[in-house]
Amino acid sequence: MRVAFVGKGGSGKTTLSALFSRHLARSGAPVLAIDGDINQHLAEALGGEEKPALPLGAHLPGIKDYLRGTNPRITSPESMIKTTPPGRGSRLLRPLGDDELHARHLGRAGGVPLMVTGEFDESDLGVACYHSKLGAVELYLGHLVDGPGEYVVVDMTAGADAFASGLFTRFDLTFLVAEPTRKGVSVYRQYRDHAEQFGIRIAVIGNKVTCEDDLLFLKEHVGDDLLTHLEQSPWIRAAEQGRERGELEPHNRHALNILREAVDSHPRDWDRLHRHAVEFHLRNARAWADARTGEDLAAQVDPDYVPGGPVTA
Numbered sequence: 420m421r422v423a424f425v426g427k428g429g430s431g432k433t434t435l436s437a438l439f440s441r442h443l444a445r446s447g448a449p450v451l452a453i454d455g456d457i458n459q460h461l462a463e464a465l466g467g468e469e470k471p472a473l474p475l476g477a478h479l480p481g482i483k484d485y486l487r488g489t490n491p492r493i494t495s496p497e498s499m500i501k502t503t504p505p506g507r508g509s510r511l512l513r514p515l516g517d518d519e520l521h522a523r524h525l526g527r528a529g530g531v532p533l534m535v536t537g538e539f540d541e542s543d544l545g546v547a548c549y550h551s552k553l554g555a556v557e558l559y560l561g562h563l564v565d566g567p568g569e570y571v572v573v574d575m576t577a578g579a580d581a582f583a584s585g586l587f588t589r590f591d592l593t594f595l596v597a598e599p600t601r602k603g604v605s606v607y608r609q610y611r612d613h614a615e616q617f618g619i620r621i622a623v624i625g626n627k628v629t630c631e632d633d634l635l636f637l638k639e640h641v642g643d644d645l646l647t648h649l650e651q652s653p654w655i656r657a658a659e660q661g662r663e664r665g666e667l668e669p670h671n672r673h674a675l676n677i678l679r680e681a682v683d684s685h686p687r688d689w690d691r692l693h694r695h696a697v698e699f700h701l702r703n704a705r706a707w708a709d710a711r712t713g714e715d716l717a718a719q720v721d722p723d724y725v726p727g728g729p730v731t732a
């Protein structure tokens with residue numbers, strides 16, 4: 420199952436992505452954390468890197484070439500775009516699978532397997548946007564065959580930027596982290612409106628709650644979408660200062676359990692995932708990619724493809 424953490428800048432997306440990933444990993448569940456933010460801080464939040472990950476964004480052509488496999492509808496790596504859906508012949512991956520992509524790009528931080536998109540660097544200025552790097556994550560998730568009890572946790576860019584591509588439709592559940600402030604809940608409203616339009620599940624996680632008034636504020640503005648909340652945490656602050664000791668506070672640990680239950684409580688909807696993949700691909704094809712590649716990229720959609728496997732890498 421795939422989950423994304425989104426929300427206002429500074430709301431706690433990276434912190435909660437890291438805490439949730441570690442919480443899952445400690446329980447023995449297979450988990451992969453992905454840093455999909457322009458500022459790459461997830462490795463640090465996970466608690467140091469045992470094995471630095473080679474950025475996905477730096478090898479986009481290689482990733483495309485690998486994932487297209489022998490799919491005859493994709494004529495060259497150049498004609499594969501971030502939204503190109505898998506079809507018969509494409510390489511489908513298992514999370515943390517024994518394949519070339521994971522061998523190259525899988526790192527480890529704080530005991531958690533980690534992949535990263537990479538920083539937006541100087542050579543990108545004026546020629547690329549961060550979304551092209553995130554395209555590697557979109558392609559990865561598009562070709563992933565994951566199941567219940569397996570978790571992919573993605574730390575996303577701040578604010579409404581998270582919907583600048585079809586990436587926001589690649590998840591089973593999106594956690595929107597909101598502080599009990601007007602700005603925090605305004606990002607929630609924006610996201611809710613986009614999500615509703617596409618039938619995407621979101622759940623709001625209140626964060627840095629200090630008192631009953633904070634909680635009432637969130638309940639008033641978020642209503643039933645409020646799944647749970649984390650309190651302002653001395654443990655998180657101490658960890659941030661490099662003084663990690665003991666266990667996270669019981670209330671906050673309990674909140675992480677609620678997140679997990681929310682992920683586990685809905686079955687994967689392969690049809691919805693594939694329908695969105697095709698829909699966003701056709702949009703991109705029409706908007707820019709047909710002109711850029713000189714091809715009719717709608718032809719990349721394989722009408723006989725059955726989403727969800729079997730794995731072919």
Ligand SMILES: Nc1ncnc2c1ncn2[C@@H]1O[C@H](COP(=O)(O)OP(=O)(O)OP(=O)(O)O)[C@@H](O)[C@H]1O
Pocket residue numbers: 426427428429430431432433434435456458577626627628649650651652653655656659
């Ligand atoms: N529940 C909490 N209690 C105490 N401090 C917290 C809590 N959640 C987050 N923080 C602190 O808030 C700050 C911002 O958190 P974080 O970096 O996770 O936010 P973000 O949403 O990822 O930010 P950005 O938009 O910059 O990526 C950090 O210093 C973090 O330690």
Ligand SMILES: [Mg+2]
Pocket residue numbers: 432433434456460574
């Ligand atoms: Mg962050």
